[in-house]
Amino acid sequence: MSDAREALEIELLTEGIFRHYGVDFRHYAFASLRRRVWNSVHAEKLVTVTQLLDRVLHDTDAMERLLLQLSVNVTSMFRDxxxxxxxxxxxxxxxxxxxxxxxxxxxxxxxxxxxxxxxxxxxxxxxxxxxxxxxxxxxxxxxxxxxxxxxxxxxxxxxxxxxxxxxxxxxxxxxxxxxxxxxxxxxxxxxxxxxxxxxxxxxxxxxxxxxxxxxxxxxxxxxxxxxxxxxxxxxxxxxxxxxxxxxxxxxxxxxxxxxxxxxxxxxxxxxxx
Amino acid sequence: MERVLVVVGASLGGFDAIATLLSTLSAGFPWPLAIVQHRSAEDVADTLPVMLQRRCALPVHEAEDKDPIVNGHVYVAPPDYHLLIDGGVFALSTEARVSLARPSIDVLFDSAAAAFGSSLVAVVLTGASSDGAFGAQRVKAAGGTLLVQDPATAESRVMPLAAIGAAAVDQIVPIGAMGEYLNRLAATRR
Structure with missing residues (x-):
């Protein structure tokens, strides 16, 4: 059914971030996390999710950017x-x-x-x-x-x-x-x-x-x-x-x-x- | 039995097109349908699912977070949320608009393609937007089936034409025949 390799790469990314930085995205809803991960891959001008893991493990600035990207910060006054x-x-x-x-x-x-x-x-x-x-x-x-x-x-x-x-x-x-x-x-x-x-x-x-x-x-x-x-x-x-x-x-x-x-x-x- | 999902995207003129599609589905239609119709963020009175229910034999709901996707049920994206498919359940998101739209057809189609692959049937209906064109590409890349409303029968041809231009459409279907086409498809894939 779903793309098993993509799911694996995203799992490795969240596991790596958790083990190295202690920030835990492992239990985020997969479908929307997947979108934000790909947005980050593209924003970093990379091609694969695994490349993104490599970058954030070695570059704390990239990790900061990913953290902002993965947490959703869309809001407005008196929303609803x-x-x-x-x-x-x-x-x-x-x-x-x-x-x-x-x-x-x-x-x-x-x-x-x-x-x-x-x-x-x-x-x-x-x-x-x-x-x-x-x-x-x-x-x-x-x-x-x-x-x-x-x-x-x-x-x-x-x-x-x-x-x-x-x-x-x-x-x-x-x-x-x-x-x-x-x-x-x-x-x-x-x-x-x-x-x-x-x-x-x-x-x-x-x-x-x-x-x-x-x-x-x-x-x-x-x-x-x-x-x-x-x-x-x-x-x-x-x-x-x-x-x-x-x-x-x-x-x-x-x-x-x-x-x-x-x-x-x-x-x-x-x-x- | 193969677990199939139908996703539908519509914008300008979409209400009548969706109502026509739903009213021509057989009462025993076996697959679930997830629908994104572009609408105002202020349309919070549940009007869309209530109006559609009058034209449809299958139960119609506005999807909530983590609702299970049940065969033979129709789900409509709530206003001001993206609707995504997350394995066997729905997920919602308040992330930024995509192509000026929330809910976005591309977001629904992309997530559904990832979750259902070749067991996905995607339907692009009338609209004055190019939302759905990227989604149509994702559906085809994952091996799904892509149906597009015949632009000649669409209130606005822009969205069907954009999908036809973006991806290898499996079938172009006049809106009056779309429900019957899905009925037959479901019968052959049982």
Missing amino acids: PSFYRAFRDKVVPLLRSYPFIRIWHAGCSTGEEVYSMAILLEEEGLYERSRLYATDMNEAVLAQARKGIFAMNVMPEYAKNYALAGCKAQLSDYYLARYDFALFRQSLRRNVVFAHHNLVTDGSFNEFNVILCRNVMIYFDRELQGNVHRLFHASLRRFGVLALGRKESLRGTAHEHDYAELDAVEKIFRRSA
Whole structure:
């Protein structure tokens, strides 16, 4: 059926990276990993996956480039506006009863969705008592996220998402336009901790009221998804909220029955056991 | 029995073409179908699978991450995600648009060719894009079967023509006969 040699080369690549650098892509979903591996092969102007393994083992700069290529960092502010609407309608009322709110944004990439959540919490009057832990496996994207500077040319799209998300002001109230860039207000970051955390290899580091992990685990295979769900379950307070991507589910995981559905379409769950 | 998958790509004018194809498949059609229809990222109300279900005897779903690929079922790519074939299950990706499209026909066809090889049947329908041309090459390189909608019956000829120009097409089929062609193909390969 499938190309056995290609599968072998990709397996050797992930094994080699893991053994030499300790970065573990061995349980990434094969089909999408395969695409990104080939994108890297072409970007490095190579012909085979095995040549890519040779290069990254001997050239740490090439490894840095591969790391960026293999981790998916496509995101936008208020991605899926209806998710933010559902969060406002169904999760915010639950959060109001807590004196202190801890939120883990796992796989935050360049931070667009973290700033979106900060804005939402600010508008709901909850930001002051919230702390957002935004983590990613990639230091380069975290450095970008900390800056809170995004390209000006995507702001119209983000402003449209912001309005569809049912937000209350203007997105432009939250940033300063400087040439081609939008600098988001420092104050949005005062309760955000950006930190390195790898879902594949790192454990639990706190107990949270909310865990957001949308469109991150689609890049993992079932076994790794199971491990991450175990980690989230252990990191979530009872009655805490877990938000997945719109096309993800808990089906088939060991914790399928430990959550109740808060919003079936937006895939927002509440820990019940 | 050989495990076969049918992948379908459509863009401009695709709804009517897909509906025609699905409505002419026999109720006992044995293979699964995975469909990419270009659509707006905001089309999140499940309208496409619901509308198609009205025209189709087979069960129609919007694919979710890790959904198993079940024979005789029809799966539609969700808006704003790439749909990939990962062994016997579906995988999704939010990676950058390919040829301005997410979902991308090329991404579906390429992953399906890698997973199903000569047991893949790929169908390129109407569209004003060249998405699917690269995918068609991958399908043929892996030994799969490539069908293209007869451009004369397409609302937009650009996409069928691009596929015909890019790869060795096995059969050019008028849209009204595509379902029946697949029925016969399935009957001969049982």
